[in-house]
Amino acid sequence: MNSVRTYTLFNDQDVYLFKEGRHYKLYGKFGAHSAEKEGVKGIYFSVWAPNAKKVSVVGNFNNWNHKDHILFPRWDGSGIWEGFIDGLTWGTLYKYAIETPRGEILEKSDPFALSWEQNIQAASLVSTTWYEWNDHQWMENRWKKNTLKAPISAYELHLGSWVREESDPARFLNYRDIAAKLVPYVKKMGFTHVELMPVMEYPYDPSWGYQITGFYAATSRFGSPQDLMYLIDELHKNEIGVILDWVPSHFPGDANGLYRFDGSHLYEHEDPRKGFHPDWKSHIFNYGRNEVKSFLISNAMFWLDRYHADGLRVDAVTSMLHLDYSRNDGEWEPNIYGGNVNLEAKSFLQEFNTAVYREFGDSIMTIAEESSDFPMLTKPVHDGGVGFGMKWMMGWMHDTLDYFKEDFNNRKFHHHKLTFASMYMYNENYMMPLSHDEVVHGKASLIYKMKGDEWQKFANLRALYVYMYTHPGAKLLFMGDEFGQTGEWNFKQSLDWHLLKYPVHRGLQDLVKELNHLYRSEAAFYENQFDKHGFEWVEADDLENSVYIYLRKGKRKDDILMVILNLAPKVLDYKVGIGDGTHWEEVLNSDEAKYSGSGVEPEIVEVKDEEWRGYQRTMTLKLPPLAGVVLRQKKDKKYKLHRIKHKRS
Structure with a gap:
């Protein structure tokens, strides 16, 4: 019966x-x-x-x-x-x-x-997502923090390896225990958001969460749904946004999962040329099946609705959009127009972005991890775009890391790897990622990608961070990179927090903290971060000296910052073109002793009424070695480079 x-x-x-x-x-x-x-x-x-x-x-x-x-x-x-x-x-x-x-x-x-x-x-x-939230103030005002006109500096982390139980390193901390450590740390460091690598249920730890079986389940490794909600609640109460990694691109073939769910290819595309991922040995959703689209878009809505997520970073978008991704000739079938674009996947992503922005407006963000130059990814759907809020700036990341790996004598041959991004940086809304993918699988940690001896490595990384934080676009930094984690990321253990007993690691961490606060307090760094009027080159072509100079501009005419990068290991007396009647004060110097730099202070050596590179006047500055310097235009008329303290946000 x-x-x-x-x-x-x-x-x-x-x-x-x-x-x-x-x-x-x-x-x-x-x-x-x-x-x-x-x-x-x-x-x-x-x-x-x-x-x-x-x-x-x-x-x-x-x-x-x-x-x-x-x-x-x-x-x-x-x-x-x-x-x-x-x-x-x-x-x-x-x-x-x-x-x-x-x-x-x-x-x-x-x-x-x-x-x-x-x-x-x-x-x-059988479970529930009932929870008594206490983040009402954040939710009412979060549009101010998640808009593209706000500073967005995300701290990417893997909950299973950010920190472990000291007495039992093999044991995961509960979401609530993580909250007690993570929230004050992120707040102190000045990051505006955290980005959590997948928190949806997954069976295989080495997948880091990207092989999901339970799309609607918070992974029970770290506790209950309410425990995860508590973590998000605590972050929100401390004015920290939460971005979740979301994986609508594929799923594993586990016997109890979505694969062959009712004995047929229900969720995955039945044609292996579209339905099987050769790299990850996983199965690709059938984006042309209406019920599957409802499942996936509902899943996105679920995390934004029930878990109060502020954004979704969509994983592996390149693999979704390209029929020939990781496939040889004969292993893929062109679309009806003879091209390699997966039209069903593109349509799905357009529907996803349209739906979530219609539901939540500008209070949330969607971010594409996309490594090709797929057109109009962050343009509105009604204009023919795909509708994402932002995309990862993978080209910038690769060019930047390639440059900083170069020997100092060879940098002049690679000088324009750091200027090339300015040719396309306003084509899309970009987030600059130094993510987990860059510190695994034999790629080395960020600090060991840098050229030179130990002092030079840290000086290089400090200068790279100044470049990143002052470049147009949102920011993303993977856990451990803020203090110079020396080993590659290992998902099986905690970060090497003990390194902070060494001044050089503490100095790097202090600089990242200072850059976060500077980015948040200086409107010129974020008001026009997706607008071509917010950036101007002053010196882009000095190959011999490896010097770069650019301006960042806010909406007020007089809100201007100058960034100078000396990426050679020597002190320079350097001539800079300036506008008539402009005067400058120091805001930040990555070579300060408190950051474990050499302590060389940028000073004005000389000011002249002479035309230089299109500017009416010049000032000659003493530039610290392997350093980034930030100056602010000021109103008084004393030609002295004042050091000032910027306002903390």
């Missing part, structure tokens, strides 16, 4: 929108939900399995017997199976036993489960 009773959370409009690919709140319908029927409390289950012969709920409540609790197929041909089971409550372990047309019995975890077991069986748990 079947112990399931009829029940539904779907109405005709829900089913219609789901089948049309335009239902964006499916998490309120599918999955396991507390319900009541005829005065009896229990759990309502629903799952999409259109090719199944039979679907039942199995779990610790029925000894995993697939004959006892059989769900009912809806009459409307939607492929939805549903039903109500008396007496079940939070914490119940369950899966769906799906009988395929071939007679196989597949035990699948719930695609909409809010929690999963943390073991090889990985059953779903």
Whole structure:
């Protein structure tokens, strides 16, 4: 006798929108939900399995017997199976036993489960996302912090290896324990946002979270959904935004996951040229299937809605948009126009961006990890763009790291690797990433990418950070890079926090802190960060001296900062062109002794009324070696380079 009773959370409009690919709140319908029927409390289950012969709920409540609790197929041909089971409550372990047309019995975890077991069986748990939030002030005003006209400096971290339990380094900290350490640290360092590598449930630690099985479940490695919400709540209460990595590009072939969910290629594209990823040995979503689009866009909405995320950084967008990504000739099929663009994936991303910005407006952001020059990625969909808020500036990252690896005598041959970005930096809205991908797999840590002896390595990295923070665009820095982690990132252990007992590491950390506060307090660095009027070269072509000089401009006519990079290991007396009647004061010098620099102070050696490089006057400055210097235009008429303290935000 079947112990399931009829029940539904779907109405005709829900089913219609789901089948049309335009239902964006499916998490309120599918999955396991507390319900009541005829005065009896229990759990309502629903799952999409259109090719199944039979679907039942199995779990610790029925000894995993697939004959006892059989769900009912809806009459409307939607492929939805549903039903109500008396007496079940939070914490119940369950899966769906799906009988395929071939007679196989597949035990699948719930695609909409809010929690999963943390073991090889990985059953779903009946759970809830109820939480009493205390971030109301942040949520009401966050549009001011998430707008493109605000400073955005993100600290990227992997929750499992940022810090571990000191007494037991093999044990993960709970989300709440992480909050107690992370929130004050990020606040002190001045980052505006954190970017969390995937917190969705994943089975394999070495995937770092990018091989997701539970798209709606906060990984139970670190605690419950409410524990993760507490972490986000605490960050918000301290004026720190939260960006989540989101992976709609692929999923693993785990037996209890989405792959062959009902015995057919339900979520993945059935053509392996579109449905199998050769690099990651994973499966690619079928972006042309309406129900799959509803699943994915609802998932994006879920994290922005239920978890109060401020943004989604979308992983591996390049692989989504290109049919020939990591494929040889004959391994991919051109689109209907003969090109290599995956038109279904592009359309899906446009729908995703349109939907989330329509729902949340400018209070959230979407960021594409995209390494090609795919056109109009951050342009509005109504203008033919893909609709992202920002994209990672991968070209800038590669060129910059390549330059700083070069021997000092060879830098003149690579000088324009640091100027090339100015040719395209306003084509899109860019975030400059120094991410986890650059410090793994034999690439070396950032500090050991730098050229020279130990002092020169740290001086180089300090100068690189000045360049990054003063360059147009938002910023992203991976954990450990702020203090010069010497080893490559290892997801199995904590960062090497003990390095901070050495002055050179503390000095680097202090500089990053100072740069964050400077970036946030100087409007010239962020008001026009996506506007061509916010940047001007003063000196871009001095190959022999490896010197770069540029201006950053705010909306006020007199709000101007000058950035000077001396990327040679020697002190220079250097002539700089300045406008008539302009005077300058020092704001920051990465060579200060407090940062473990050599202590050379930039000084004005001489000021002359002579034309130079299109400017009416010149000032000759003493430039510190391997250093970045920031000057502010000032109003008084004394030709003396004052050192000032900038306002902390």
